[in-house]
Amino acid sequence: MGKAGRFACIFVPMALTIASLLCLILVASGQLNKSNKVQRDLYFFKANTSEFVDNPRAKELLNNLNLDNNLLNALQNAQDKGNIKDFYTVGLWSYCEGDQDSDGKETITYCSERKNNFWFNPVDVWQLSNASSKAIFAKDGKMEKTLEVYHKVAGWMFSAYMIAIALTAAEFLVGIAAIFSRWGSLLTTIVSTAQSIFVFAAAITSTAIYSSMVGVFESALKPYNIHASLGKNMLTVVWLAVAFSTASGFFWTISICCCSGQSPHKKVSVEKTPYTYERVASPYLGASAGGAQQGHAMGTLPTPAHGTSGNTYEPFRHERV
Known part of the structure; x- marks a missing residue:
């Protein structure tokens, strides 16, 4: 087949590796820049509080319902102080908040500083910092438990994404050696296997934990017109990274036993x-x-x-x- 054939054989897994790396970089860039539309639309989790804040009859309607007055009063106080915005979007490093106009158009007004092992804590973000306000969430055992698990898992999830990005970059660099020999393909396959494990682990962890967060917000805060949803764009990019990673590992494995790079018509004297x-x-x-x-x-x-x-x-x- 020759060197040209060997290069063509390596091109497919190399292109898939680059695609996986680009997806992971997009995941890491979500919510880092409020001026960039692509980054604004990439978030794992979104809390929509616009109905509670903007509806002029919200307080009257909520007061007439048989709800926890302590939680209602805490949210109303946070609203009066301007601590509750219309929406919150959560990324890997930080979160962003903003306002929504009467036509439903959203404008991000603030993004938090980038932080390692970041997790979104509504008690701190809404400044429900006194003991009674924190105790409100403790009344709902599921809410408290989910936030605790989220806090603990967030560090592992962040590390998994960072390791996956590093291994993907290493896979690309080591993959250059695979152009010249099957030993290079073997080494690249080992790196690719480790990368696929971390990408999949990060994807399944983030999907599971933020799905739980949506369920908790909907069950505990929906009566107060606060809703939550998953970021479809972000999760699509995450699982595309998994697909590209798995496919690249498959083709790297094939390149070990195929496409030797030696010409079958080479004369031996x-x-x-x-x-x-x-x-x-x-x-x-x-x-x-x-x-x-x-x-x-x-x-x-x-x-x-x-x-x-x-x-x-x-x-x-x-x-x-």
Whole structure:
């Protein structure tokens, strides 16, 4: 197949590796820049509080319902102080908040600082910092438990994404060596396997934990017109990264046993060793093999002729080193 064929064989997994890396970079860039539309639309989780904040009859309607007055009062106080915005979107490093106009158009007004092992805590974000407000969420055991699990898992999830990005970059660099040998393909396959494990683990963790967050918000805060939803764009990019990663690992494995890079039409030349006999023509017995055999049988040695090599043997002719 040759080097050109080897390069073509490596091109597919290399392209899939680059695609996986780009997806992971997009995941990490979500909610880092409020001015970039692509980054604004990439979030794992969204809390919509616009109905509670903007509806002029919200307080009256909520007061008439048989709800937890402590939680209602805490949310109303946070609203009066301007601590509750219309929406919140959560990314890997930070969250963003903003306002929504009467036409439903959303405008991000603030994004938090980038932070390792970030997790979204509504108690702190809404500044429900007094003991009674924190105790409100403790009344709903599921709400408290989910937030605790989210807090603990957020660190692992963040690390998994960072390791996946690093391994994907390493996979691309090591993959260059795979162009030249199957040993390079083997090493790249090992790196790709580790990368796929971390990408899948990060994807399943983020999907599970934020799905739980949506369920808790909907059950505990929906009566107060606060809703939650998953970021479809972000999860689509995350699982595309998983798909590209898995496919690249498959093709890296194939490249170990296929596409050797050696040309099947390569000619192999064998050099003559010194002091070997050559067939030469005989002017007495002819150039046939039979004549040569007859001459040796009679005990006669043919005189070397000034000709080209033929079919008889010249015992005393050799190559000098």
